[in-house]
Amino acid sequence: METLPRETIVDALEMRLREDILTGRHPTGSYLPPERELADGYGVTRTTLKHAFGRLVQAGLLETRHGVGTRVRDYARLGGADLLPMLVRHSPGWLGEIFEVRRSIGALIAGRAAEKATAAQCAELRELLAVVAAAEGGDPVQLADVEVHRALARATGNRVYTLLTNTLFNAYVPMRSHLVGPFLDPEAAHARLAPVVEAVCAGDGAAARAAADAYMSATERIMLDGLGLE
Structure with a gap:
């Protein structure tokens, strides 16, 4: 995975993850890789990753369960307008x-x-x-x-x-x-x-x-x- 530009790091990471979800790279119902692995792959810190996750959770694309992981939400079935x-x-x-x-x-x-x-x-x-x-x-x-x-x-x-x-x-x-x-x-x-x-x-x-x-x-x-x- 290509390292993201630092000047808009959370925005760029959110956009990349969102695109990967909507294109099916991370299918509905699947769990994302561990945070450390994702952060290393994108060349960001885990803090930055958590901020991006927070936005995508709020948007209805992800759901995070403590001790379990972060899963891609079925936005077509559960999402809103x-x-x-x-x-x-x-x-x-x-x-x-x-x-x-x-x-x-x-x-x-x-x-x-x-x-x-x-x-x-x-x-x-x-x-x-x-x-x-x-x-x-x-x-x-x-x-x-x-x-x-x-x-x-x-x-x-x-x-x-x-x-x-x-x-x-x-x-x-x-x-x-x-x-x-x-x-x-x-x-x-x-x-x-x-x-x-x-x-x-x-x-x-x-x-x-x-x-x-x-x-x-x-x-x-x-x-x-x-x-x-x-």
Whole structure:
């Protein structure tokens, strides 16, 4: 095994171990080699190794049992959505499945928001939508668009929808710069999203779901085209 650069030693070791787990070099259910052997192989101290282990335990990829050892966790069976950003970094192929969930959750949230949104929440949605049109540059427009979706989730009155929305957007973070296509033109981005907000504020659940589905499908096509995955 190649010695890791010292300037980012824990980060580099965490990344290397994570990659070895996700590629199956350390299979699910298997125990990692003894700490001294691993540390020597990577050219790090056992303290550094323990720090990297701690991060991977927190991420849900490893579990450590005192006196037994460190085992690779069955993250596909036991892991949560918080693993998505890491999995997307490992394999962009996860994006297709994330987009599928994005479409269904987005439509569900819009329909629910149409039933529950208050006048104050509609005013907030329209203000945030105006920011999308006024933003300059793909990244600011993309971030402004995200805030509209967060507000839509809040308007449902269900905090779980808000957390799900946050999780899906966090999953995009590793690839965000490659998914900026739908946001390069502020006016076009505003025009795609406006029907969702207007249907929600009109209290029309069916129209809100349809508008959200159209928005999600249109932006997904642009994003996948930018990634060369269509």
